[in-house]
Amino acid sequence: MMGYMSITRAGCAALDAADPISDFRDEFVLPDGIVYLLGNSLGALPRRTAARVAHAVTAEWGQDLGASWNTAGWWDLPQTTGDRIAPLIGAGPGEVLAGDSTSVTIFKALAAALALRPGRPVIVSDVENFPSDQYVVQGAAQAFDREIREIGPDADLANALGPDVAVVLLSHVNYRTGAVRNMAEVTALVQASGALMIWDLCHSTGALPVDITGADFALGCTYKYLNGGPGAPAYIYVAPRHQKAARNVISGWHGHASPFDFEPGYEPAPGVRRFAVGSPPVLSYAALNASLEIWEKVDMRSVRAKSVALTELFIELTEHLGLELATPRDPVERGSQVSYRHPDGYPVMRALIDMGVHGDFRAPDLIRFGFAPLYLRYVDVYDAANTLAEVLSKELWREPRYQRRLTVT
Amino acid sequence: MMGYMSITRAGCAALDAADPISDFRDEFVLPDGIVYLLGNSLGALPRRTAARVAHAVTAEWGQDLGASWNTAGWWDLPQTTGDRIAPLIGAGPGEVLAGDSTSVTIFKALAAALALRPGRPVIVSDVENFPSDQYVVQGAAQAFDREIREIGPDADLANALGPDVAVVLLSHVNYRTGAVRNMAEVTALVQASGALMIWDLCHSTGALPVDITGADFALGCTYKYLNGGPGAPAYIYVAPRHQKAARNVISGWHGHASPFDFEPGYEPAPGVRRFAVGSPPVLSYAALNASLEIWEKVDMRSVRAKSVALTELFIELTEHLGLELATPRDPVERGSQVSYRHPDGYPVMRALIDMGVHGDFRAPDLIRFGFAPLYLRYVDVYDAANTLAEVLSKELWREPRYQRRLTVT
Incomplete structure (x- = not known):
């Protein structure tokens, strides 16, 4: 000792x-003179970010203006950024989409999962999920007329499961204690009960290897270990087997199958793209993508x-x-x-x-x-x-x- | 002639x-050599924006890191930015909140308005609203089990109203034709029927004086006439009389009354702040605020x-x-x-x-x-x-x- x-x-x-x-x-x-042990809250600034953001401001926006939706790939940022995040959580191309805040993303994932399990009234959530997860669960439960069954970090998850449970939302890494759940075991247990499994990966993405294979939905933020910048876009993972049936309740035009046909009816885009909603905050994406260039080498x-x-x-x-x-x-x-x-x-x-x-x-x-x-x-x-x-x-x-x-x- | x-x-x-x-x-x-007639799609870059964004990247994020949530006012950006937008639509302090994309904001406004009119099954929407408005209405109608009654630009709105209508969503300025609706008249007509009025101000904010007084909800984008930058945060207006009862269905921690107490239960913040959801994309806010400095002089x-x-x-x-x-x-x-x-x-x-x-x-x-x-x-x-x-x-x-x-x- x-x-x-x-x-x-x-x-x-x-x-x-x-x-x-x-x-x-x-x-x-x-910064000089400090030991920064808050990379789990806001990741440090990559040296390459300032130039990348300045380019987005002065060249892409300032000079090329709206043409950059095509020429600078702005329109596809949710997908291209998602594809760069995917390997960090063991996902493949077309399985991850960047966009919105983490809390909005939790709502999108919850709403989609609940709609896939219509007859089951219960959402299982960990009381030690980050508070915003709990708050969003509470809002969704009220809006979609479901009940919440809370479990603690040491509770027997199996006891909370049953034919009434539609979806389980758990954090891979506990934001308070840093405790890691066994993702494969928990996913299998949840799915054996007929429920869908949503993983919150905020405190694991970029911190440890993640293999999301088998899960139904997942989401995470990019401003912690991934160094994407304050309030950088979150991401959502949708298992390929759900991509055809899963609906985005916030059915904005960026998730439409043919957004520039300006059709009167919403028709979801194939694949994970349907979870896009509105115009991406391009400058924040520029910072995130600068950092993801580093992560590609990691x-x-x-x-x-x-x-x-x-x-x-x-x-x-x-x-x-x-x-x-x-x-x-x-x-x-x-x-x-x-x-x-x-x-x-x-x-x-x-x-x-x-x-x-x-x-x-x-x-x-x-x-x-x-x-x-x-x-x-x-x-x-x-x-x-x-x-x-x-x-x-x-x-x-x-x-x-x-x-x-x-x-x- | x-x-x-x-x-x-x-x-x-x-x-x-x-x-x-x-x-x-x-x-x-x-840019040299062009006449830019797309300020209604993506506003031009203000000269001061590059320096303001660079400061947010290198000083606020790079040097001050997470302390900037307080010292640089990151936490309050949705409110402080909203208060700067407010005068442009005839609103007062504490009535406008910035955040999320326009389409997410439409969803938040719709969900809040529908919850305030529980017994009324119908959403009235203009077929000439921007397609994303229509798509979000369709998704919300499905999620919350309501019907949509569509009207055309020349239709008699009065005929579409009735005791079954919960909410009306119309654009102040038609994105295709530029036609302006008489905001005060329409609002009064809608409210006389007992429905709530939501205005989409995307094509009027910064383009013409707006007096939102009397409306129930409104929303708009900041990347057109306001020059906030590609995908800059949208905003929501909530009439003071609704601020106590209106709920944000996406009940994230940034809209919590005491977010840092990390209480298990969601308790909405007083006022318009409850419509905040997750972490604001700070770099995109920096660009928007640079432009709003100009608009303060207009x-x-x-x-x-x-x-x-x-x-x-x-x-x-x-x-x-x-x-x-x-x-x-x-x-x-x-x-x-x-x-x-x-x-x-x-x-x-x-x-x-x-x-x-x-x-x-x-x-x-x-x-x-x-x-x-x-x-x-x-x-x-x-x-x-x-x-x-x-x-x-x-x-x-x-x-x-x-x-x-x-x-x-």
Whole structure:
């Protein structure tokens, strides 16, 4: 248990020197003097993004204007961007479509799944899904006259299933604790009951390898580990077997089979395209696509290996500090984050940020640290752990200025 | 009828010299060698936008990262941006919220309005609404088990109303013909029947003064006359009297009363904020807000006066060409566009674009010209009219290369 004392900064620097994916760090802008452990909330800015966005503004929009819907591929952005995301979740071309916010996408997936299971009144949802998932489930249940059956993270999912369940919405990686669900097992269990499985991949996309094969629907965001930028478009995955029958309840013209015929009746486009709705926010797509160029060069197994090593290192360096670990201790069961419980978690995190270690706080008592393997170094983890140790041992968080609440995201 | 022969380019230049809002042209990037008559489709790039977007990328995202949700006002963008749009439609602070695409916003407005009129099964919609409006109405009618009663542009709206009608969705300005509806009269008629009135303001926002007072809901886009950029966020207007009872069916966390308490149950924010859903696409908002800085300096009465003068000039210069005018001849009844019918409208427009006059084509036979008063000059109108005369008189559109269909937006 005292192994942490044998870990040195020099040892961590040696790990960085031997890191097979260390070069990716140069792809990112990282502010001086901080250790950024919020890649699970807002991914860092890729160096290539500014030029790509500027090109979209000045050349595509400014000079080519509306012709860019064709010449710059604006019209097809939801599909082309989706196809670039697909390999990161084990999906194929034509199975993923980018667009809208994550919460709008949850609504689209839920509505489509419910319509495919008309006789079944129940939506099963995890109380530890991100709140927006829960809120959207509540809105959809009210709108479409269904009931919600909530389960907890440790609940026996099998007990919640039955012939009355239409759809199950679960997160692959728990946003609070970082706990990972066994996707294949859960999907099989849900489908055996006749329900459809929707996965929320917000905290797994770009953090660990995902194999969505077999699931019915999935969705995720692109502004966390994928570095697509603040509020970058979300994505939806629709299993090929559902693409013909699944309907997009928000039936906008971008999902029409022949949008430029301006026909009076809605006719869904073949395939996943029907889940497009309105005009894509092109500048936000430009940023996302700049980052996806980087991700095309990434081997997710290397990302996962480093992610496990980084989180393991952080836990080894901090678990003697007397905090309660909220994240599974077995790396197989955790994503790319580490969360601790502390009754004064809020001022602890404020003090940490003041000292240059940027994690975040989630009520009531969680301090969260995300580890983005593409740009974090082992020495960063070492420094962050040391700072956390100092904040706790010197009780720096007791300073009054850290008690005052700010709005935190 | 031969008055057009007395209009000279020098005379148009004199009109430009006397134009009280001619300085605004300098605010925009306009490609050399073209007359851009597509501001009704995609507004031109404001000069200040590139720097504003670059700042959002490199400073707000790159350096300040997640802190920008507070320090750069990212979290409040839907509200602050909405409040800047509000004066352009005659609305007050707290009545307009930016966000999502126009089609998603139509869905949100429809769902909210239908829920406020539960016993009434019918949605009235104009067959000449933009197709996406019609498609979204069809999807919402199916999802919420309502019927659609379609009316034409010349139909007697009164005959379509009755105690079975829950909501009426109409466009203030017809996207094809530019015909303007009398907003106050129609709203009063609809409300007298007990139905709720939703206005689509896509083709009027920034094109002519709008007084939304009295309506129930409205929505519009910001990428046409407002120059917000391709796919810039749409907006929704919710009358103050409905803000307490109206629900957002897509109940995401950005519309929650206390989003950072992460409560399990959805509790709508007070006011129009509840119509927010997910994370705003910040880079697209940056572009939109750059443009709205310009619009804060604009007097819409001057815009309207110049719009009428420009469209009147164009019609006077072209009505002798033998085309059928689809736009009302009386300027009181038209927006800021002129549309003509031509059986070979598609190749006519291709030839025009090839000669530097950028309008667009709408099936089956409309050629459309939009007149954005902030950056168009009278000489531009003169040149465009002359080019149209040349294309028609010399039958340039008969060239085979203009017959081939491209995707057009």
